[in-house]
Amino acid sequence: MCVIWVCDEEEHVLATWQAPGSCPYCGGAIIGADVQRAWRLCFVPICFSGRRRRFHCSFCNRPLVAVS
Structure with a gap:
């Protein structure tokens, strides 16, 4: 018996920007991304999810x- 996984999920980053504020853990800059x-x-x-x-x-x- 052989099982083959043929499904995949792929993510594409459409745009990135620097978001206002800072990280609550380390104080670094926050980066936002549309995915x-x-x-x-x-x-x-078979299916595209929105941004x-x-x-x-x-x-x-x-x-x-x-x-x-």
Whole structure:
């Protein structure tokens, strides 16, 4: 019996910018990024998710969550 995983998730960074504020852990600058995800099944795109904004610290590289 053989199991082959043929699904893949690919992320593309569309744009980056410096966000206002500083990292609560180390005080470094915050970088924002617009990311688009695509699910693929046997190299054929089956689903594109919209643009998502992600934030992370440029010094310690921790992902940060924006609270609205």
